[in-house]
Amino acid sequence: MTTAIRVDSISKRYKIGAAQGKFRYGMLRDVLVDGITAPVRMARALVRRSNGEKVVPDNYIWALNDVSFDLEEGRVLGIVGRNGAGKSTLLKVLSRVTEPTKGTVTVRGRVGSLLEVGTGFHPELTGRENIYMNGAILGMKRAEIDRKFDEMVDFSEVGQFIDTPVKRYSSGMYLRLAFAVAAHLEPEILVVDEVLAVGDAEFQRKCLGKMGDVAQQGRTVLFVSHNMSAILRLTQEAIVLKKGALIKRAPTPEAVDFYLASGQAETGERIWGVEEVPVASAPFRPVTLRIKDRTGKVVDTVRSSEPLSVEFEYQLDAPLTGLRVGFYLSTMRGEYVFTSFDTDDARLYEQFGARKAGRYVSRCTLPADMFNEGRYSLGVNASSFGVRRYFMDENALSFNVDVSGAPGMQWPEMRVGPIRPRLDWKIEKVD
Amino acid sequence: MTEIARHEPTTIYIKPSTGLTALNLRDLWTYRELVFFMIWRDIKVRYKQTLLGAAWAVIQPLMTMLVFNFLFNGAIAKVSTDGIPYPIFAFTALLPWGLFTTALNQASRSLTSNNNMITKIYFPRLVLPVASVLAGLVDFAIAFVILIGLMLYYKVTPAWNVLWALPLFLLLAIITALGVALWLSAINVKYRDVNYALPFITQFWLFVTPVAYSAKIISAKWQVVYSLNPMAGVVNGFRWALLGSGSGPDAALWVSVGISVLVMISGLVYFRNMERTFADTI
Numbered sequence: 001m002t003t004a005i006r007v008d009s010i011s012k013r014y015k016i017g018a019a020q021g022k023f024r025y026g027m028l029r030d031v032l033v034d035g036i037t038a039p040v041r042m043a044r045a046l047v048r049r050s051n052g053e054k055v056v057p058d059n060y061i062w063a064l065n066d067v068s069f070d071l072e073e074g075r076v077l078g079i080v081g082r083n084g085a086g087k088s089t090l091l092k093v094l095s096r097v098t099e100p101t102k103g104t105v106t107v108r109g110r111v112g113s114l115l116e117v118g119t120g121f122h123p124e125l126t127g128r129e130n131i132y133m134n135g136a137i138l139g140m141k142r143a144e145i146d147r148k149f150d151e152m153v154d155f156s157e158v159g160q161f162i163d164t165p166v167k168r169y170s171s172g173m174y175l176r177l178a179f180a181v182a183a184h185l186e187p188e189i190l191v192v193d194e195v196l197a198v199g200d201a202e203f204q205r206k207c208l209g210k211m212g213d214v215a216q217q218g219r220t221v222l223f224v225s226h227n228m229s230a231i232l233r234l235t236q237e238a239i240v241l242k243k244g245a246l247i248k249r250a251p252t253p254e255a256v257d258f259y260l261a262s263g264q265a266e267t268g269e270r271i272w273g274v275e276e277v278p279v280a281s282a283p284f285r286p287v288t289l290r291i292k293d294r295t296g297k298v299v300d301t302v303r304s305s306e307p308l309s310v311e312f313e314y315q316l317d318a319p320l321t322g323l324r325v326g327f328y329l330s331t332m333r334g335e336y337v338f339t340s341f342d343t344d345d346a347r348l349y350e351q352f353g354a355r356k357a358g359r360y361v362s363r364c365t366l367p368a369d370m371f372n373e374g375r376y377s378l379g380v381n382a383s384s385f386g387v388r389r390y391f392m393d394e395n396a397l398s399f400n401v402d403v404s405g406a407p408g409m410q411w412p413e414m415r416v417g418p419i420r421p422r423l424d425w426k427i428e429k430v431d
Numbered sequence: 432m433t434e435i436a437r438h439e440p441t442t443i444y445i446k447p448s449t450g451l452t453a454l455n456l457r458d459l460w461t462y463r464e465l466v467f468f469m470i471w472r473d474i475k476v477r478y479k480q481t482l483l484g485a486a487w488a489v490i491q492p493l494m495t496m497l498v499f500n501f502l503f504n505g506a507i508a509k510v511s512t513d514g515i516p517y518p519i520f521a522f523t524a525l526l527p528w529g530l531f532t533t534a535l536n537q538a539s540r541s542l543t544s545n546n547n548m549i550t551k552i553y554f555p556r557l558v559l560p561v562a563s564v565l566a567g568l569v570d571f572a573i574a575f576v577i578l579i580g581l582m583l584y585y586k587v588t589p590a591w592n593v594l595w596a597l598p599l600f601l602l603l604a605i606i607t608a609l610g611v612a613l614w615l616s617a618i619n620v621k622y623r624d625v626n627y628a629l630p631f632i633t634q635f636w637l638f639v640t641p642v643a644y645s646a647k648i649i650s651a652k653w654q655v656v657y658s659l660n661p662m663a664g665v666v667n668g669f670r671w672a673l674l675g676s677g678s679g680p681d682a683a684l685w686v687s688v689g690i691s692v693l694v695m696i697s698g699l700v701y702f703r704n705m706e707r708t709f710a711d712t713i
Contacts, residue, residue, distance in 0.1 A: 096553030099707040105445035124479045136468040
């Protein structure tokens with residue numbers, strides 16, 4: 001067997017400000033001010049060092065830290081780890097979107113990803129034009145696109161609209177066309193990041209199906225997912241990442257066991273380390289987010305038929321006015337289910353609209369018979385309406401809902417929709 | 432999906448790039464079809480949903496020429512043109528100038544407006560500014576037709592040397608535009624100040640380029656400083672090649688060429704240097 005991927009002690013360093021400041025671009029002004037004050041700071045640092053004080057290190061984070069592994073051609077490798085463990089960064093380095101800070105990777109063949117669907121699509125161009133455009137962006141030669149063109153159009157099922165600008169397409173058609181191009185790239189190596197996958201359930205199933213096909217054909221696949229059953233089903237071998245380091249490589253069942261047992265799997269609790277809190281969120285500092293069952297135990301899986309509570313603990317380093325802390329609940333597919341804030345109630349707003357500095361817990365209970373089966377994502381937000389958003393993490397914590405005991409369980413079927421309420425049905429005979 | 436191993440896959444080495452080896456222009460060559468497609472997309476999309484469409488490529492230089500003609504050929508000043516009719520004198524300069532400013536405007540935004548491509552897939556990032564600059568050639572070609580019309584009207588016949596001189600001066604304009612565009616686009620990824628500075632830069636640059644006036648009005652002691660502006664060399668060259676104005680290539684032109692190449696090479700190095708963090712900072 002030949003080696004498809006050789007990863008040799010790669011590390012990737014991010015500046016925290018740069019990685020998280022999505023809405024904050026660098027400004028020349030900052031750099032200029034930085035340059036002018038640098039001598040002063042250096043002098044201060046020297047004085048401090050000579051006084052035996054600790055110098056605060058720069059705001060860097062190692063998203064990948066000395067990761068090495070080899071992967072043979074035709075193998076399917078699962079990558080597991082919690083949020084921020086470096087899974088996506090690893091895929092980005094392998095697909096050459098970003099350069100490693102240290103180390104080397106040798107990749108034999110073209111790396112494709114099902115994430116790239118529709119990249120470079122232009123709404124004004126027709127379906128045909130976009131196929132060529134997108135194909136070229138993905139690295140296909142014109143002749144290759146010519147050869148596969150009909151197959152792509154068939155696959156996308158948009159045949160008769162192929163010469164219509166894609167801005168007139170429905171979102172489903174758009175996605176199908178985009179997927180058709182990505183799926184026909186036929187890369188030697190395919191990377192799939194389920195965590196970031198977009199689209200509806202049907203589309204995601206198509207992605208996973210495509211991945212299965214690719215693996216069957218003897219190509220190499222890297223698969224990132226939070227869904228352990230998908231990892232178990234689709235991969236033979238898995239690696240576990242923790243804080244940027246590779247801590248385990250083993251046959252998948254063993255690796256998954258290790259991951260779950262090591263307690264770093266999603267456990268119904270999210271703890272923010274100091275390095276994970278952006279400087280810009282001050283004076284707000286998230287501490288923990290927990291999901292508890294009826295008995296007060298922190299759990300990853302809750303029963304649909306029982307109430308659960310969500311607890312968000314945070315620190316205010318300075319008093320804040322107009323603060324509201326709350327969460328977004330969404331399905332793993334990214335559809336929002338609802339949004340709620342701790343000061344939604346006018347009385348609570350009066351009492352806690354202005355908060356002194358200190359440690360707080362905002363807690364709420366979600367009633368029983370609310371969720372349908374599946375995995376849900378909890379995002380947290382702390383803001384003063386119309387003034388400033390202090391902190392936001394769209395995907396702070398996820399949890400499973402188990403539907404045993406929910407209404408309608410006598411029929412072993414999947415119910416559609418994110419909620420599964422116990423409704424008060426009446427049946428009357430009216431004739 | 433039938434044939435799996437059509438060819439031996441190429442091996443790619445991913446490592447932190449350092450120094451000049453990182454220039455990797457061969458990669459740009461591999462992706463030359465993408466450059467072509469990006470240019471083509473730019474052209475197809477540029478005048479979509481506009482009333483006048485590609486006519487804008489003509490209207491812009493034509494209107495500027497009329498304004499210049501009003502201001503500098505009578506109303507405020509009377510610019511000396513060596514006996515060349517002022518409208519054609521100005522229009523000849525507005526062609527490369529328009530190419531230059533369009534290239535800067537489009538290219539400096541080329542990375543930021545395609546950030547979804549940059550954060551998701553690999554391709555040589557140079558493709559974007561290069562394609563933006565080259566796409567401007569289409570507008571240039573359209574406006575050139577008008578110039579030919581003006582030349583027929585004013586009965587100006589260029590000398591034979593136009594055949595080799597014009598392409599070379601056009602190349603100089605493209606190299607200059609690309610060099611500046613590489614700097615601006617790479618800086619723009621990190622500092623959006625570029626968007627605000629650019630109108631000011633192009634305006635200022637227009638003043639120090641002999642577009643509305645003749646380079647001859649610059650006093651001798653400033654000529655050397657003046658030739659540091661590569662666009663001055665381009666504009667003088669266009670006038671010389673097309674209208675026979677001025678003395679043709681001289682030492683000042685070589686200064687312009689040197690500066691232009693210098694800006695281009697330093698731009699390439701800076702761009703490649705910043706490229707590794709584009710996906711992280713954009």
